[in-house]
Amino acid sequence: MSNDIDSTENDGENGIDSQKPEKMFTLKKWNAVAMWSWDVECDTCAICRVQVMDACLRCQGENKQDDCVVIWGECNHSFHNCCMSLWVKQNNRCPLCQQEWSVQRIGI
Amino acid sequence: MSSVRLGYGSDRLVSNSQTKKRHSSDEENPSSPLQSRNKKICLEAQKEDIENMDRQKHANFSTMAPNGVRSMGLGKSKGSEKKVLSIKNLKVHQVAAVDHVSESWACLKEAVVAIQESRKLRENLTQEDLYRCVDNLITQRSPAQLYADLRDLTETHIKSQLENFINSSGDRLIFLRQVNDCWTHHCHQMKMVGNIFLALDRGYVLQTAHVSSIWDMGLELFRQHILEEVIVENRCVDGLLMMIEQERGGETIDRSLVKSLLRMLSSLQIYHKVFENKFLMATEQLYSREGQRLMQERDVPQYLQHVEKRLNEENNRILHYLDPSTKRQLIYCVEKQMLNEHKTALLQKGLDQLLDQNRRKDLSLLYSLFSRIKGGLDYLCSQFNAYIKTHGKTIVINPEKDRVMVQELLDFKDKMDGIVSDCFCNSDRFVLALKEAFEHFINQRLNKPAELIAKFVDGKLKAGNKEATEDELERLLDKIMVLFRFIHGKDVFEAFYKKDLSKRLLLGKSASVDAEKSMLSKLKQECGPGFTSKLEGMFKDMELSKDIMLAFKQNLQNMSKNSTLPLELSVNILTMGYWPNYQIMEVEMPSDMVQYQQIFTKFYLGKHSGRKLQWQPTLGHCVLKAAFPNGPKELQVSLFQALVLLLFNTTDVFSLDEITSRTNIEDTLLRRTLQSLACGKARVLIKNPKSKDVNDGDKFIYNKDFSNQLFRIKINQIQMKETSEEQQQTEERVFQDRQYQIDAAIVRIMKMRKIIPHNLLISELFDQLKFPVKPADLKKRIESLIDRDYMERDKDNPNTYNYVA
Numbered sequence: 001m002s003n004d005i006d007s008t009e010n011d012g013e014n015g016i017d018s019q020k021p022e023k024m025f026t027l028k029k030w031n032a033v034a035m036w037s038w039d040v041e042c043d044t045c046a047i048c049r050v051q052v053m054d055a056c057l058r059c060q061g062e063n064k065q066d067d068c069v070v071i072w073g074e075c076n077h078s079f080h081n082c083c084m085s086l087w088v089k090q091n092n093r094c095p096l097c098q099q100e101w102s103v104q105r106i107g108i
Numbered sequence: 109m110s111s112v113r114l115g116y117g118s119d120r121l122v123s124n125s126q127t128k129k130r131h132s133s134d135e136e137n138p139s140s141p142l143q144s145r146n147k148k149i150c151l152e153a154q155k156e157d158i159e160n161m162d163r164q165k166h167a168n169f170s171t172m173a174p175n176g177v178r179s180m181g182l183g184k185s186k187g188s189e190k191k192v193l194s195i196k197n198l199k200v201h202q203v204a205a206v207d208h209v210s211e212s213w214a215c216l217k218e219a220v221v222a223i224q225e226s227r228k229l230r231e232n233l234t235q236e237d238l239y240r241c242v243d244n245l246i247t248q249r250s251p252a253q254l255y256a257d258l259r260d261l262t263e264t265h266i267k268s269q270l271e272n273f274i275n276s277s278g279d280r281l282i283f284l285r286q287v288n289d290c291w292t293h294h295c296h297q298m299k300m301v302g303n304i305f306l307a308l309d310r311g312y313v314l315q316t317a318h319v320s321s322i323w324d325m326g327l328e329l330f331r332q333h334i335l336e337e338v339i340v341e342n343r344c345v346d347g348l349l350m351m352i353e354q355e356r357g358g359e360t361i362d363r364s365l366v367k368s369l370l371r372m373l374s375s376l377q378i379y380h381k382v383f384e385n386k387f388l389m390a391t392e393q394l395y396s397r398e399g400q401r402l403m404q405e406r407d408v409p410q411y412l413q414h415v416e417k418r419l420n421e422e423n424n425r426i427l428h429y430l431d432p433s434t435k436r437q438l439i440y441c442v443e444k445q446m447l448n449e450h451k452t453a454l455l456q457k458g459l460d461q462l463l464d465q466n467r468r469k470d471l472s473l474l475y476s477l478f479s480r481i482k483g484g485l486d487y488l489c490s491q492f493n494a495y496i497k498t499h500g501k502t503i504v505i506n507p508e509k510d511r512v513m514v515q516e517l518l519d520f521k522d523k524m525d526g527i528v529s530d531c532f533c534n535s536d537r538f539v540l541a542l543k544e545a546f547e548h549f550i551n552q553r554l555n556k557p558a559e560l561i562a563k564f565v566d567g568k569l570k571a572g573n574k575e576a577t578e579d580e581l582e583r584l585l586d587k588i589m590v591l592f593r594f595i596h597g598k599d600v601f602e603a604f605y606k607k608d609l610s611k612r613l614l615l616g617k618s619a620s621v622d623a624e625k626s627m628l629s630k631l632k633q634e635c636g637p638g639f640t641s642k643l644e645g646m647f648k649d650m651e652l653s654k655d656i657m658l659a660f661k662q663n664l665q666n667m668s669k670n671s672t673l674p675l676e677l678s679v680n681i682l683t684m685g686y687w688p689n690y691q692i693m694e695v696e697m698p699s700d701m702v703q704y705q706q707i708f709t710k711f712y713l714g715k716h717s718g719r720k721l722q723w724q725p726t727l728g729h730c731v732l733k734a735a736f737p738n739g740p741k742e743l744q745v746s747l748f749q750a751l752v753l754l755l756f757n758t759t760d761v762f763s764l765d766e767i768t769s770r771t772n773i774e775d776t777l778l779r780r781t782l783q784s785l786a787c788g789k790a791r792v793l794i795k796n797p798k799s800k801d802v803n804d805g806d807k808f809i810y811n812k813d814f815s816n817q818l819f820r821i822k823i824n825q826i827q828m829k830e831t832s833e834e835q836q837q838t839e840e841r842v843f844q845d846r847q848y849q850i851d852a853a854i855v856r857i858m859k860m861r862k863i864i865p866h867n868l869l870i871s872e873l874f875d876q877l878k879f880p881v882k883p884a885d886l887k888k889r890i891e892s893l894i895d896r897d898y899m900e901r902d903k904d905n906p907n908t909y910n911y912v913a
Contacts, residue, residue, distance in 0.1 A: 107718030
C-alpha cells in the first residue's frame with residue numbers, strides 16, 4: 001500500500017511491512033482528524049481584542065463569520081482583515097510595532 | 109301582594125279546568141268522593157266563570173254598574189264579543205234569583221260550612237246561585253261586611269282544628285301527617301271558597317288597600333291559629349328535622365310529606381324563621397362531627413368520595429323538598445364543615461399519595477371539591493407545587509441515580525402534565541406552578557442535570573439507537589427541550605453537547621443528519637443563534653471537509669496516474685474554536701502514514717494560505733484488514749489501536765514498554781487501548797499474565813487463534829466512551845469560561861457606575877449572569893480584579909469599590 005505513495009514521492013525507502021509478504025494487519029482506511037488555525041504569533045487581534053480564530057465583533061454582529069479572515073503585515077503581525085482595513089484609513093502603521101504597514105499575505 | 113296572589117289563583121283555575129295534568133307544586137289534594145263531586149260542580153261552572161271573570165275585570169276597571177246586571181254593562185262596553193257571550197249568559201241563567209241579603213248569606217254560609225266539613229252541597233244550590241249570592245251581598249250590602257263574615261267563618265273553623273294537635277299524643281310522624289292532612293284540607297277548602305267568592309276577591313280585595321285576598325287570609329289565619337301555637341310549631345319543626353336526620357343517616361323517609369310540610373312553612377312565610385336556621389345548625393353540627401370522625405377513619409380518596417356523595421345528597425334534598433333559597437347556605441355549610449375545616453389535613457395526608465399513585469379520578473374529584481371552597485385551589489396549587497419540588501429533588505439530588513435521572517425526569521414531567529391536563533382542567537395557575545416547581549428543583553443540583561440531559565440527547569442521537577422512529581425521536585427531543593428550558597446553567601449543557609456532537613460527527617456515529625439538524629434548530633430557537641453558531645460551524649466543517657477530500661483525491665490521481673491507492677485516507681478539517689479543545693500529542697506512526705499525512709498537509713496549506721494544521725490522533729479511526737489463520741477479518745479500530753496492531757506485523761510478542769516506546773502514545777491512553785484489544789470482547793491480542801487491567805511489565809501476544817462469527821468487527825467503541833478525565837476537563841472548561849464572564853460583567857458594571865457599594869455590585873451581577881454562581885465565587889473574582897488593578901476599594905469606605913480606568 002505504501003508503495004504507491006512511495007513511488008509517487010519517488011522515495012526508495014520501503015515500509016517495514018513490505019519485508020513480510022504475509023502481513024497480519026494492513027491498513028485499509030484511515031479517517032484522520034486535523035484542526036486548522038491561523039498561523040499567527042498572537043492569538044488576539046490587537047485592534048478589536050477578539051481572538052483571531054473568532055470573527056471580529058463587527059462581523060459577528062453582521063453574521064459574516066465566514067468572511068472574516070486574517071491579514072499579515074511584513075512585520076509578521078496579524079489582525080482581522082476588516083479591523084486592519086479600517087485602521088489603515090487613519091494610520092498606515094502597524095498598531096503593534098509602528099512600522100509602515102505593508103501586507104505580507106491574506107488568509108484564505 | 110294581593111294582586112299577585114289573585115293572578116296565581118286564576119292561573120290555577122285555568123290549569124284545573126283545561127289540562128288537569130299540570131299539577132302545581134303547592135298541594136296535593138287527597139280527594140274524597142264528596143270532594144270530587146264538589147269539584148265537578150266547580151268545573152262545570154268554571155268555563156263560564158272564566159269568561160265572567162274577564163268581563164268583571166273590565167267592568168271593575170270601568171265604572172261599576174249599580175244595578176248588578178253586569179253583562180249588560182259589559183255588552184255595551186265590548187262591542188265585538190257582545191253577541192256570543194251576552195246571549196248565552198243572559199238567557200240560560202236568568203232563573204230564580206236569591207235576592208234577599210240575609211238569605212244570600214245563609215246560602216253562602218251553608219256552602220262554606222259544607223266545604224269545611226267536606227259535605228255535599230245542597231242539591232238545588234248550584235255554583236251559579238252561589239255566585240249570585242256573592243254578587244248580591246256585594247252590591248246590596250257592603251263587600252267589607254261580606255269579607256269580615258267570611259273571615260269569621262274561616263277563623264272559627266281553623267281554631268276548631270287546633271284541638272286535634274294540642275291533644276295529639278301520637279308520635280312525631282303521625283303528628284306530622286296530621287298537620288299535613290289539616291294543611292292540605294285547608295288549601296283545598298280555601299280554594300273552593302275562593303272560587304265561590306271570586307267576585308269579592310276581584311272587586312273588593314283588589315281595590316282596597318291592606319286587605320289580603322281570601323287565599324292569603326286563609327293562610328294568615330292558619331298560621332296564626334295553628335302554627336304559631338308553640339307546641340305545634342316545635343313538634344312540627346323537630347319532626348321535620350328528625351326525618352331529615354334519619355334520611356341523612358341512610359333511612360328512607362316519606363319525602364312527599366316533608367316536601368308538603370316545608371311548602372306549607374314557605375307558604376305561611378315562616379320557613380326562614382322557624383325552620384331554616386334550626387336546620388342549618390343541625391346540618392352544621394352533623395357534618396362537623398362527621399367530618400372529624402371520617403377524617404380519622406377513612407383515607408383521603410374515600411373521604412373525598414364521601415364528601416361528594418354528601419354534596420349530591422344535599423343537592424337532591426334541595427331539589428326534592430327544601431326551599432331553593434336554602435341552597436347556597438346549605439351547600440356552603442357542607443363545604444365548610446367537610447372540606448374547608450380539613451383542607452390542610454386532607455392535602456397533607458392525601459395529596460402526595462394520590463400524585464404518587466397517579467390516581468387521576470381521585471385527583472379530579474379533589475380538584476372539583478377544592479374549587480368549591482374559597483382559596484381552596486390556591487392552597488391545592490401551592491401543595492402541588494411543593495410536592496413536585498420535593499419529589500423532583502429526590503430524582504435530581506442523588507448521584508447514584510444519575511444514570512436514570514433524565515428518563516425519570518421525563519416520565520415525571522409527563523405524569524405531572526397529564527395530571528394537570530386531566531385532573532386540574534389545565535388551569536393556568538397549575539401549569540405555572542408546574543413550571544416553577546420544575547425550574548426550582550432541577551437547579552437544586554448545580555450543573556449535573558444539564559450535563560446528563562446533554563448526554564441523554566447524545567444517547568438518542570447516536571447510531572444504533574433503533575428503539576424510536578423518526579417521529580418518536582422528534583417528540584422525545586421536544587420533551588427534552590422542555591427540561592432544558594428549566595436549566596439555568598445552559599453553558600454546561602452546551603459544553604457536553606458539543607463534546608458528544610463532535611464525537612458523533614468525527615466517528616461517524618450520528619444516527620440521522622435530520623435529527624441532528626432538528627435538535628440544532630430547537631436549540632437555536634430556544635437560546636438564540638449565538639448559542640448554536642459554533643455547533644453550526646461544526647456541521648459546516650464536516651461539509652467543507654468532504655469537498656476538500658474530493659479535491660485531494662483528484663489531485664492524488666493526477667499525481668499517480670496508473671496506480672490505485674490501497675489505503676483510503678479521509679481527513680476531517682476542523683476549525684479551531686468551533687470544536688472542543690483536544691489534547692495535542694505526537695505519536696509515532698508507520699512511515700507510509702506519516703508521508704501520506706504530509707502529502708495532505710502540503711495540499712491543504714497550498715489551498716489555504718496563512719493556516720496551520722494540527723493533527724489530532726485521538727480522534728482518528730481506521731479499518732484494518734487482518735489475516736487471521738481462521739479467516740480474514742476487517743477490524744474497525746481507533747488510530748491508536750491500529751498503531752498498536754500494526755506493530756505485530758513484525759514480531760508476535762511485545763512488552764508494554766516496547767509498545768510505549770514504539771508508538772509514543774500517552775501512558776493512560778495506551779493502557780486503555782491495550783485493554784480494549786486484549787481484555788475486551790474481541791481479543792485480538794493475548795495479555796500475559798491474564799488479568800483485567802494492564803500493568804507494568806505485561807506482555808502482549810498476537811492471538812493466532814482469533815475467531816469471530818462476524819467479518820467486520822468493531823473494537824473502537826472506547827473512542828465513543830467518555831472518560832472521567834474528559835468529563836472533568838469539559839466541566840473545568842465551563843467553569844473557566846464562567847470566570848471570564850464574571851470578570852467581564854464586573855468590569856462592565858464598574859465602567860458604568862464608577863463607584864458602587866459591594867452589595868449592589870453583587871446583586872447586579874446576579875441579574876446579569878445567566879448561570880448559577882455563589883457569592884463566594886464572585887468575591888474571588890472581585891479580589892482578582894482588584895489585584896489586576898481593574899478596580900480598587902474606596903479608602904474611606906471599604907465596602908465600596910472604585911473603577912480604575
